[in-house]
Amino acid sequence: MKITYLGHSCFLLETRAGTRVLIDPYDDKVGYPVPRVAADVVVLTHEHGDHAYVEMATGSPKVVRGLKEGGQEHARVAETVKGVKMSTVHTYHDENKGAQRGRNAMVLFEADDVKVLHAGDLGHDLDDAAVKAAAGADVLMIPVGGHYTIDAKMADVVIGRLRPRAVIPMHFKTEVNAGWPISTIDAFLAGKTHVKRVGHGVEVKDLPAQPEVWVMDWKG
Secondary structure, three states: OEEEEEEOOEEEEEOOOOOEEEEOOOOHHHOOOOOOEEOOEEEEOOOOOOOOOHHHEEOOOEEEEOEEHHHOEEOOOEEEEOOEEEEEEEEEOOOOOOOOOOEEEEEEEEEOOEEEEEOOOOOOOOOHHHHHHOOOOOEEEEEOEOOOOOEHHHHHHHHHHHOOOEEEEEOOOOHHHOOOOOOOOHHHHOOOOOEEEEEOEEEOOOOOOOOEEEEEOOOO
16 A cells, blocks of 8 residues: 655555545645545545545545534444445544534545554544554554644554554644644654654555654655
């Protein structure tokens, strides 16, 4: 499986069989230039504009939504599309069960003998039920910028519960969203020794024996 980072919380997964899964595409309000991406499937963890701009995708992709009924209820996703198995873990965008920012779905993807968990805009620590539902993730994409999501400190707590082999931080401040009230990646990386800068795209082949943080670039 190949993972390409497009900025903010948006990633493209490409399987060996050629299936392309676009996750959490953003609109132009985020600040990143909005690319046009060929995709077979578009997956939305929640319905906010910086995660749900389906129009980023070209073609006629299947759209899989983590929330239903206008974003007010969790959807129970458990399906396989073109060889990619997807399931949702029901969480929230804040620490008050969605009272502030609504609901959120973490999505677990399985393909090419790899499990990738995208945490969406997770806003709280995980309870035992969520940890069990997300168990076995090899690669974790997790927000670290705080304010709208968990911050670097809570991200470390969640990582400790899930124990992935590789962690990809997302949803942090960069040069394109300097005015946002979120933190840069620096606080999350502080004190960590197993940090690998993998560039714009990474092939997930042999997972590291020692858990690593993979820092990705939003542009090639």
